[in-house]
Amino acid sequence: MIEGEPPDKKRQVMENNSLSDEDISQVLLEEENRPENFSSSSYSRTEHIMEDSWDNYKHFGPNSMAPIIPSASHSVLFKLPVCSGKPPDPFVGSNKDCWDNHHVRMPFSNHSLYPIETPSGKVLKPRWELVKEALSKEITCSRELEDAILSYNTRYRQKWDFSGLHYFFEEVLDSSEGEYFFESILPGMVHLALSLPALVQSPIPLLRRRQPASISLTQKQVASLLANAFFCTFPRRNTAREPSEYSTFPDINFNRLFQGHKWKPKAQIAVEKLKCLFHYFRKVCSRDPVGVLTFTRRYCPESLLPKWSESREMVPRLHISSTGRIEDEGYGMLQVDFANKFIGGGVLGLGCVQEEIQFLIFPELIVSRLFTEALDKTEALVICGCERYSVYKGYSDTFRWTGDFDAKKSSPNCSGVSRDQYGRLLTSIVAIDALNFSMPSRQYSQDALLREVNKAYVGFSCPDNLPDLPAVATGNWGCGVFHGDAQLKALLQLIAAAKSKRDLVYFTFGNEKLRDDVQSIHSFLCSNKIPIGELWQHLCHYYTDCHSNGSFTSSLYDYLYSVLEEPVPSRQMSPQIKGVDGDEEVAVEGEAVEEDDVFTREELDQLEGTIKAYYAENGALSQGNTPPSVENG
Known part of the structure; x- marks a missing residue:
């Protein structure tokens, strides 16, 4: 969209790009109130955007991922070494059944008991026996599937809604497609689910807050866990209300995905989600997946975070494009998931924006909801080796599943089936959650700037000090319903990438003006050799220098150009900036200079x-x- 166009022209452009009415209204509202909505001399600074090749930016190689070494902080649920071309065998732990608040409470645990009505009264029976009994019966339609699931979730018989599932099978699919599902796909899913005790023979630890740790699983183990999630077998995971045991975790059972919606766009989203997930199950049931995934919770204590005002690194290389997508052109790079602090966001509910779509086309990501507690402010989740199964079009209400993902055909940068020595695909996704700025001006405060740059740094950095780190593939992180300023978020991610020694590949999702603006200021920073510490200090001064009476007197980039173009003596920063790095007082570059x-x-x-x-x-x-x-x- 071009600044100055009337709202009706902007609306037409957004409709052509498949934005929903709700999203269009939100964008127009943000356009009215965004602080950078000023006439700006900076727009003409870049007359030609340099086009470079994706091949100039590093991708994952065989040695770009941390090795899989079992330890107290890395639980490996399969035997090492792995044999190429076949699923690794499960590792048999000394205690397979850990029924405590440090591990996933497994559906097959002997401690998982369920009350059953008998002629002589209620008795407790192992819940796994009920699951096996219900799923072993022939299931020929969605109504029978509902009865099976509710037979071991009886307390939710009047609460759970399966009308969306029935709509999918009775109204969306034709009769032959429904018969194929219940005759071929569903039996395979049942077999996967009931194989869980044989496939997972070690306890799965919970990835708790402020406890950095990793879990490595085979793709087949993940498929079995997800099949159990579909059949809603995980105990104690059907409520997130406090003070329930899992109130700080996302939900994992699929029951919310089955509910119906009177509003047609939301009903269609549920249909498309089911298409993605059933396609995944069809693939893994027809042929055993042979790979491995590693889930790593990163945590950096605040005492170990960078002192940004003292940082002397220059901004990294940048490729910015108004076309392309993170999951396509960014394939093989460190792909950023614009996450909710509850990992996966609304993937099992109504949500269908960047994170939810990523979890639908990479369904193995959903299993992270089983063991990942809500992210804290200096935490990130990194998933290595996840496989993409679907392609799609649209966004939010217009999201549509369009078919199978063929790595060699669908992504220009895909290396096909390349894996490391442990069987992990050379893909990696990092989940970082942005703040929600209901009051957009708050994002320019020093506390908010510090929180966001630290969050990006934790996600981008590599504690293992591996060589040849791939570029970060990202975009307008936290800039949709969270009201983030894309110009600001681009700079914060550049700063974090510079400190992490990574290049940045940035997708503006059709916004050509943002592409030109960010490219322009990046070129300016490079040509003037502005270190990220100096850039950081000016970002911290923007609010106090330019915010008055509820509005900004200058756009962010105009302000940066004006202060960075001054002669060097005039650019001398004040000796102390209170709160810039989270401390009460922080001295900036060098000693304070007497007047x-x-x-x-x-x-x-x-x-x-x-x-x-x-x-x-x-x-x-x-x-x-x-x-x-x-x-x-």
Whole structure:
């Protein structure tokens, strides 16, 4: 969209790009109130956007991922080493059934008991026996599937809604497709689910807050866990209300996905989600997946975070494009998931934006909801080796599943089926959650800036100090319903990438103006050799310098150009900036300089004039000499 276009023209452009009415209204509202909505001289700074090749940016190689080494902080649920071309065998732990608040409570645990009505009263029976009994019966339609699931979830018989599932099979699919599902796909899903005790023979730890740890699973183990999630077998995971045991975890059982919706767009989203997931199950049931995935919770104590104002790194290389998508052109790079702190967001509910779509086309990501507690402010979740199964079109209400993902055909940067020595596909996704700024101006406060740049840094950095780190593939992180300023978020991600020693590949999702603006200021920062510490300090001053009476007197980029284009002596930052790095007082670059040790601009001009006059009187200038320039210090 071009600034200055009337709202009806902007609406037409967004409709052509498949945005929903709700999203269009939100965008137009943000356009009215966004602080960068000023006439700006910076728009003409980049007359030509340099086009470089995706191949110039690093992708994952066989040595780009941390090795899989069992330890107290890395639970490996399969035997090492792995044999190429076949699913690894499960590792048999000393205690298969850990029924405590440090591990996933498994459906087959002997401790999972369920009350059953008998002629003599209620008795407790192992719930897994009920699951096996219900799923082993022939199931020929969605009504029978509902009865099977509710037979071991009887307390939810009046609460859970399966009308969306019935709509899918009775109204969306034709009779032959429904018969194929219940005759071929569903039996395979049942077999996967009931194989869980044989496939997972070690306890799965919970990835708790502020406890960095990793879990490595085979793709087949993940498929079995997800089949159990579909059949809603995980105990104690059907409520998130406090003070329930899992109130700080996302839900994992699929019951919310089955509910119906009177509003047609939402009903269609549920249909498309089921198409994605049933396609995944069809694939893994027809042929055993042979790979491995690693889920890593990263946590960085605040004491170990960078002192941003002291950072001397330059901004990294940047490729920015208004076309392409993170999951396509960014394939093989570190792909950013614009996450909810509850990983996966609304993937099992009504949500269908960037994170939910990523979890639908990479369904193995959904299993992270089983064991990942809500992310804290200096935490991220990294998933290595996940496989993509689907392609799609649209976004939010217009999202549509369009078929199978063929890595070699669908992604220009895909390396096909390349894996590392452990069987992990050379793909990696990092989940980082942005703040929700209901009051958009708050994002320019120093506390908010610090939180967001730290969050990005934790996600982008590599504690294992691996060589040849791939580029980060990202975009307008936290800039939709969370009201983030895309210009600001681009700079914060550049700063974090520079500190993490990674290049940045940025997708603006059709916004050509944003592409040009970010490219322009990136070129300016590079050509003027502005270190990220200096850029950071000016970002921290923007709010206090430009916010007055509820509005901004300058756009962010115009402000940065104005302060960074001043002569170096005038760009000297104040000796102390309160709260810039989260401390009460933080000293910036170098020592504080006494006023008496610095010339004023007027004094410099007078001194330089005196020197020129001296040279003129003595004829030095006529001989081609140049008078020395006068600098502070």
